Amino acid sequence: MTESTLKPALPDHLSIDPSSPHHVAAVFEQDIGIRFNGKERFDVDEYCISEGWIKVPAGKSVDRKGRPLLIKLKGTVEAFYR
Secondary structure (H helix, E strand, C coil): CCHHHHCCCCCCEEECCCCCCCCCHHHHHCCEEEEECCEEECCCCEEECCCCEEEEEEEEEECCCCCEEEEEEECCEEEEEC
């Protein structure tokens, strides 16, 4: 068995928020990388490959529940295991 067969396939839409319906805990057991428009990003909270967007925190702004406010950036998205 190779190492790549042990890793689950990366979904098209993934979120780091456990309360989101797009959160897949098995994927987060491995280290994931996101490449956006050719550059690796380390601050991505959510992504969708087919629609071509990522959501990242908007500075230090938080909502009334203490979660960071997110902005959506559109472009080419690529997810990979490190």
